[in-house]
Amino acid sequence: MTSEIVRLAAPAMGTHFELVLLGEDAGKLRSAGEAALAEVCEQSERLSAFGRGSMLSFINSHAAEIAVAVDRELFELLSICRKGWLLSEGAFDITVGPLMEAWGFRGGSPGRVAEASWCVGMDKVELDEARGTVRFACPGVRLDLGGVAKGWALDIAGGILREAGVTSAIMHGGTSSVLAIGPPGECGWGVKVEHQTIRLRDRSLSVSAPRGRVIDGEHGVFGHVLDPRVGAPIEGAEFACTICDSGVWAEVWSKALLVLKKRPAGMPRDVEALVSRGQGAPVERIEEGEFA
């Protein structure tokens, strides 16, 4: 019998993570939730591209000179990112940071886009599986895990909750990344996506949209999602949402979907894709074909 509801929250990754747990023992739910949120905060510290003391910053400042040994967990994440880059034909790319900076999305004055493009591409990141090291092929390359870190953290947090025996919980990071555990015997947690309620049960959801952060430059107003292949902000796509078994992959696919404006050829069939073709347009499922 489910009788207790425990709610927890913590600031992490520049946003707010919230967690709701259902179960019989409030104390156990709380301790599991605290451990899950502690892990999210730890991932936030490790994976920040802006924190001067983060592991990612350590890689970014050393990997052009030496092969940096990283822990197994981070190596796995970087390997997923490389695979995502390959399967999305370069539409999802964690090396896009220099381009974001050059376009002025990171504050400061815009720089040279063409020069920044030379440092973009996962082909410039060497991952040595045997040694567990990462090395950049040239100076100027920088990793930015902002596009996947929330989903990744939710995956690890979900593992902690399940191991502690939690069978019913929902957790989100900044409302754009959601993890649902259970609920047993129900049709799923209700998640509102663009005025439409989606039922989520033992699945992860990721939403990507160019709105939110924009730049108003001499060539117009652009949202913060860039197409790494052409080095420019995307146009004509309003919103993409993906649902699958893994939080990190949901993040990869939602970004790729938004950039490609179609289902990537490498996207597994069991990944649900929802899109909006333009401002105010309804949300629809995409099985095949372009949507913008």
Next chain:
Amino acid sequence: MSEMERREFLVRAAGALGVMSLVPEVAPAAPVRRGEAMPVGVVGLGRQGRLILGELGKLEAVRVAAGCDSDPSRLESGMKKAPAGAKGYADWREMLDKSKELKAVVIATPTHLHKEAALAGIAAGLHVYCEAPIAHTVEDCRAIAAAAKGAKTVFQPGLEGRCNPVYQLARSFFRTDAFKELISARAANNQKNSWRAAASDPAREKALNWKLDPEVSLGLAGELGTHQFDVLHWFMNQAPTSIRGGGSVRVWDDGRKVADTIACDLGFKDGVHAAYGTTLGNSFEGKNEVFFGSNSAIKLAWTHGWMFKESDSPTMGFEVYANRQQFHNDEGITLIADATKLAAQGKLKEGVGLPNSSLYYALSEFVRSVVEGKAAVVSAEDGRLASVVGILANKAVTTGETVTVDPAMLKGA
């Protein structure tokens, strides 16, 4: 000289004056690797052990070669935070026996299990970093300190304040007219956390929740307070002579016996008192220490530090151009480590707040001592003293009695 250049010059000169007259350069670079990276083993892969693995990963001079935890789940999740090639063990004895390449171990087990692992590490000729409190009884603290004293290897207790660049900077101010006479102090480590570890089965639950077991736990005063008591000792150059305390379960009423909210009063000679109040029910102000001096107050919060000057205190020169933060009616001058260098680069503002955690600097100092063959920045005696005060503070909290600190108890081996 243009107005801009003049201002720039003044800022640099002020930064340099402030720092040169009062402090040395205090933010050391990471220890330099000499030859092969030093193989290190981590004993205990709970939350602290995993944080340690994360910080060791940023030190080029070391290589995590092994890790161990008796809990299979923690071993599995902990080893994911270790690099490729690191070996995992269920028992530290097996780790010491099989991983012969190890040159150092970091001990992050529950406090009551430190002694055996620390003594074995020292006996095996390894350099040892041992989390604080170093043990849960006065006798065990003494045994560890005695073994460390007789060893040729480095032993460093995990008292992070002494390795923290902001704290080192603040302590240098503490000894000048900028602060002047110590009036009193207070410290806290507030957090909203049940302190209960999650576990799927009852057997694991008991082992993982050792902090809630009054038989072995040193409670908030010992487990959290020890680190902050050491800051008081280090700044004041003395240990308390008496401790009053009390505590209760105010928030997490789940049958536990260990108080979730405590208050202590540490009495020092010359009538100085330090208040230590901590709760697990509210995170306001987090972990901090405040020293009240006759010319200023210094507030320290582990990655940040501030000096609040009294309006009648003498002008030191540097404060005119210093970076400031407002706290209601008070204005704090931010204490910036490595200010001379940053001021010279025009980057003084970027120095507000340490880039790394205190744990990083503590591990970094440990590795530096080993690599450079120097004495540890934090001695085994420092660790013993702070731990004993933590034990006595916990006794004051649990009994509600005033504990007189026996000077003989504070004496080293």
